[in-house]
Amino acid sequence: MTDERPAEPSPDSSDDEPDETDPARGDAVDGVSESGGDSGPTNDLTLAEFHDACQREGRPVLTAGAVARWLDQPHERVSERLTALSEEGELERLSVSTDPVVWYPSELDDLTERERVVVFPKRREIVVDRPAQFTRAQLSQFAHLADANGENGYRYVVRPEDVWQAPHESFESLERTVRQALGQRSPALEEWIHSQWDRAHQFRLTTHDDGYTVLEAKSAEVMGNVGRQKLDEEHVHAPISETEDWVRDGAEAAIKRLLYEAGYPVQDHRDLESGEDLPIDLTVGLREYQQTWVDRFSETGEGVFVGPPGSGKTVAAMGAMSHVEGETLILVPSRDLARQWADAVAEYTSLEPSQIGQYHGGQKNVRPVTIATYQIAGMDRHRSLFDDREWGLVIFDECQHVPSDVYRRSTHLQSRHRLGLSASPIREDDRQTEIFTLVGPPIGTDWQALFDAGFVAEPELEIRYVPWGDDEQRNAYVSAEGRERYRIAAENRGKVDEIRYLLSAHPDSKALVFVDYLEQGREVADAVDAPFLSGETPHHERRRLLEEFRRDERDLLVVSRVGDEGIDLPTADLAIVASGLGGSRRQGTQRAGRTMRPAGGALVYVLATRGSREEDFARRQLQHLGRKGMTVREQTVEPTDES
Template sequence: MTEHSNEGDEPLESSSPSLSLSTFHDACQEAGRPVLTASELARALERPQRAVFDDLEALSASGDLKRLSVSRDPVVWFPSELEDLTDRERVVVFPKRREIIVDRPDQFTRAQLTQFANLEDTNGEGGYRYVVRPADVWQAPHDTFEALQRTIRQALSRTVPALESWIESQWRRAHQFRLTTHPEGYTVLEGESAEVMGNVARQKLDESHVHAPISDTEDWVREGAEAAIKRTLYEAGYPVQDDRDLASGDPLEFELQVSLRSYQETWVDRFLESGEGVYVGPPGSGKTIAAIATMERVGGETLVLVPSRDLARQWAETLVDADVTTLGPDDVGQYHGGQKEIRPVTIATYQIAGMDRHRSLFDDREWGLVVFDECQHVPSDVYRRSTHLQSRHRLGLSASPLREDDRAAEIFTLIGPPIGTDWEALFEAGFVAEPELEIRYVPWADDEHANAYGSADGRERYQLAAMNPEKVDEVRYLLAAHPDARALVFVDYLEQGRDIAAALDVPFLSGETPHTERQRLLEAFRHDELETLVLSRVGDEGIDLPSADLAIVASGLGGSRRQGTQRAGRTMRPAGGALVYVLATRGTREEDFARRQLQHLGRQGLTVREQTVDRDQDEEATDSDEVGGAGDLEE
């Protein structure tokens, strides 16, 4: 891990009247070396040197420590089992920064930490850095603070009063407001006290949100303003609990025919505790199967919202697959530009669900569960209209609930809190293959293109770098280097896609491709009849390509971090050996874009390498052999 300066924020450790081996390990951790003198230890513990020396002698006599005379100091002390210092799980807490550094944590510790902290980055060598944010505490899956406190102490193996005090204050904030249903059917906003109601809710909300006060702690909510109230108070630092008596839908009875993995069971259990949430996990982690299991447990008619017609078709095929569920074709309908069927399980596109002329069809049916697939889109103006479809249970699915604007929090206010699993745990358990990511810096095809870039500005510069003709040769080179790979080549520009497809003599699938031809190409790829496919942005989301084991990103580096996750994620499947190559034109802003786009993947535990392509020497010169995670790359 990167060494952190304490900046006046010393990691808290429990003190004891006599020295223990654990305390000695803690002091070694602080000093950054496995050997200490008695004077160093005395200063660290703020105890008399004589008393510390006596304790060291006692630990030496018991065999826990060994002593060694050296030339520069009279005696240094070190653990008898020195390897224990490097192999044992170590947790260091910085309360003021609300930061937790963990060295070689086991999966239990990581599972506990993810219940109240966010994994910021890893170093690829067993080091993890977590940060406790307000939203992490608000979304903790516990009914009482005492239960959350037990989880914190289990994860940290001790009490950290300063951190616990801050977490408790955030816990209290998350339980100040709730939405309930009045006996007469309308919605009420309740405050925990008259003070918080007057000083927060009535200062932040206006007549577009509420009609009038009912009491000192209750306001009558305008119909349809619930989502706006939740969003407004969330942004003010007060998440709202949604306890409305929403529709549970007509019964839906079927059986799931596949067994859930342990983490999927945990996802479903956590969702059912609150009735809302977002399953967050890498592609290949089984979010769709977990969602179907949730449908089975909820047992009410279900509406699934998706961003594309292709994804609607894939959902329908999965739901009626006899190896997956006992649902039949008459139980599942699709509602989009191609088909318009309302069934006990209906899959619709966000665009259709948000249109006024179709809305009544969805409003008139009571849904026990609404599933928002690829829910990172929900805050956008086009998609958010679908969120008026409220039900007792709201479930989102996303590999990357990231947005480049400031509206990411809306995903969780409109749908529910994130429910996920440490990505690296999935890699270690073999549920998902960790792809190898490599940024390759490609030279200009010739001076003419380099000069054109130098004289251009703005968007034109970005396009020239993205469409550097040298990338066509690089794609050809990479495919030749992996002759047996099933490859996807991603582009942002139609002209570039056509050029690469023509050079490779392979199909190009874009938004212009007719749906029938699109389905034919995807089926050919799935069934090993097509080894290479060039894709425009239509391939970033909503297309399931489970057999891909090589991805080449030829352009698109100005896109979002979410796009980087989606494209890299096309190789994250249980089969190993997946590779992702990101091409960036050397000496352009694409270099920065490549780092930015993959940086958050490094924080999830993936390793990102950098390679400079040298055409003059018919070989590749290594610019940087390996970056221990994209988190080490400067944005």
């Protein structure tokens, strides 16, 4: 029996009165009726206002009393106007036993097709039903897509960091974008956005004529009450004036982070070295949204490309390299990704292989474009190789690693331009804001827009609650505690039978099976007669297996946690997550993303042991994907006679 439910409920509009809005976006506005004439007295009822009442009531069929109550107009006057709209063919009337008359739009489908926007200024939320692509593009410039219910309903939240990174030269320009997106004015929301815009322009780092760095404040008050309260002698030498401080060498990143945490992002206007010129031509065309990412990056010289796996962040990053045309350092989590980056740069740009170097445990070559691992870049004995070179651009792949203490050392590499790449810059320690202070602001397109445009296929996700494979494991689970209990549920042998069943149900699919434990991976691989790719697999063997999978010479791989980020897995038609539900939301994103591709449908099955903590882990992990617009189903697997 299938139990389908939304990943997360829509916000309750009763918390906060929405702004007066024009929900019909183009019906009656500013006193002009839909027929084009003057709407007459202010208490005349227009079709747009009827739609507004329907929105507030949550029903497309209303009585005259309900309309009068919601619009705060006299009942008699509303009844007269409803009758007039009916005679004009705009509304239909229907007599029912419980009320003399109910009213509904003549074109009821039109109510469900139209774009509607409701603003909740106190919560700084915007709920949009069936938004046009233009509206979503405008909203993405100053708001964060927090929820998509899979039925063309979207909830946006305007956070401080969204305003701080808005791609506008002036508040007036941002204000126009806000009004275009909302189709109205929202004084309370606009006032708050203006206050955040001002915060983002209170501090900046500049380069003094003598070559050292200066922290400048917009006023003596903000320098004294914020800058000099948050910073100490570790960060600055001494005041230069009431609004200027002399910055210690190497303290720039710490200053940016501390002031960001205080609610004052720092504008970085330093004259950083741009490195040697390096002409780079991109040999492939960028999709429209990729070009938008590159354009946004070119305006500020820093940022994080955020998009689902398969959206082409690597190619977009090469577009940024082509824009900068400077020597580039690319930092990655593993040597496998370093090799794949080197191959991609050689394939998609005009650079010769001799201009591309790799620097990691396998080889150590510094070239105009160098791909290195985070670990190597952070080691003292190798740091000089990078610090001594003036990089025009530093790219942080899988940049959610950057805030980790071992990786943060690499952010001291100074460059005129910084770019991060991430499918999901979420960290379970809630330090993801550091990504944007250390690398740059988020730049991206909401996942649903890529699904709708067909650039990335939306996979179908299903959680399957699997019974225990035998009583021995079930009894061991009951008596175990902590992590041991979690591991027993993860390695439930009943999942092996379910994996076999799912693979047989999709015989023509290219499939990836994900596991968290080596012993389980070997057991599953033996059961389905497939290779097991793990951290123990030699690099040359990994390369061969992945190439065979890409060339359709192999249609099934069992993959350990190494597949989450350490290697660039090819896309598949089918993904089965057998264990790993206690992992991060980012891990769920990565694994589901292995099935995202430009064409065709794909399936992701998540197996959770029924009655164990895995049920909660599965829902928590996949709620994150549900909020990005994916549909998540749930299915209970009934035990077989044998079990």
